Amino acid sequence: QVPLVESGGSVVQPGGSLGLSCAASSFTFITNDMHWVRQAPGKGLEWVAFIRYDGNNKYYTDSVKGRFTISRDNSKNTLHLQMNSLRPDDTAVYYCAKGSTTTIDSWGQGTLVTVSS
Amino acid sequence: DVVMTQSPLSLPVTLGQPASISCRSSQSLVSSDGNTYLNWFQQRPGQSPRRLIYKVSSRDSGVPDRFSGSGSGTDFTLKISRVEAEDVGVYYCMQGTHWPLTFGGGTKVEIK
Numbered sequence: 001q002v003p004l005v006e007s008g009g010s011v012v013q014p015g016g017s018l019g020l021s022c023a024a025s026s027f028t029f030i031t032n033d034m035h036w037v038r039q040a041p042g043k044g045l046e047w048v049a050f051i052r053y054d055g056n057n058k059y060y061t062d063s064v065k066g067r068f069t070i071s072r073d074n075s076k077n078t079l080h081l082q083m084n085s086l087r088p089d090d091t092a093v094y095y096c097a098k099g100s101t102t103t104i105d106s107w108g109q110g111t112l113v114t115v116s117s
Numbered sequence: 118d119v120v121m122t123q124s125p126l127s128l129p130v131t132l133g134q135p136a137s138i139s140c141r142s143s144q145s146l147v148s149s150d151g152n153t154y155l156n157w158f159q160q161r162p163g164q165s166p167r168r169l170i171y172k173v174s175s176r177d178s179g180v181p182d183r184f185s186g187s188g189s190g191t192d193f194t195l196k197i198s199r200v201e202a203e204d205v206g207v208y209y210c211m212q213g214t215h216w217p218l219t220f221g222g223g224t225k226v227e228i229k
Contacts, residue, residue, distance in 0.1 A: 035218075044207075044209065044220060044221075044222050044223045045158070045160075045166065045209055045211070045220045045223075046220065047211075047217055047218040047219065047220065050218075059216055059217065060217075061217050062217070095165060095166070100213075101213065102148075102152075102154040102213030102214065103154065103156050103168070103171050103172075103211075103213050104156070104158075104166075104168060104211070104218075105168050105171070105177070106168075107165040107166050107167070108165065109165055110165060
C-alpha cells in the first residue's frame with residue numbers, strides 16, 4: 001500500500017458543507033488516477049468519485065452528482081472532495097484511493113464524516 | 118448500473134479448509150478492449166480494504182498464492198485453498214468495466 005492520508009472528516013449538520021483532503025506520498029501522484037470510495041457504518045463499499053491524473057475527466061455516482069466535487073492539486077500531491085448539501089445518508093468513512101478507470105490498487109486509512117443534527 | 122451479487126453473505130470455515138466466494142454481475146464484464154475488469158478486495162476487521170486480485174485472476178504482489186480468482190463473462194469466483202486465521206474479514210468483488218464502478222455487497226469469512 002502506498003501512503004494516502006485523508007483529513008477533514010467531522011460532524012456536520014444536514015445541508016452543510018465539508019471538504020476532505022488526501023495527501024499522497026511515495027508515488028508519482030501526477031501520473032495516477034484517483035478515487036473516493038465511502039463505507040457507511042457497518043455497510044459495504046460504495047464508489048463515489050473519480051478523477052483522471054490530469055484532472056480533465058471526472059465521474060461521480062448518481063447520488064452525489066451536483067453536490068460533491070472532486071479535484072486535485074498536482075503541485076501539492078493532494079486530492080480533494082468538496083461535499084455540499086450533505087444528507088444523513090452521506091454519513092460514512094471516506095477513503096481516498098489510487099487506481100485507474102478499471103481498478104483501485106491502494107487505499108488510505110479513511111476519514112469519518114457524520115451528518116447529523 | 119451493473120449490479121454485483123455476492124454469495125454467500127457469511128462463510129464460516131474451518132482452519133486449513135478451502136473457501137469459495139461467488140460474484141455474479143448483471144452484465145458481461147468483458148470490455149471492448151478484450152479484458153475483463155473484475156477485482157477482489159479483502160477488508161480485515163478495523164482495516165482499510167486491500168486489493169487481492171485484478172483482471173479476474175491476476176494476484177497482487179505480496180498476496181499469498183492460496184488466493185486465486187477465476188471466471189468469465191458474468192460469473193466469477195474467489196478461492197482460498199486453505200484458510201488461515203489472518204484471512205478473517207469481508208471480501209468484496211468490484212467491476213471496473215462499466216461506469217459507475219460497482220461493488221458486491223461483501224462476504225464475511227469467519228472461523229468456525
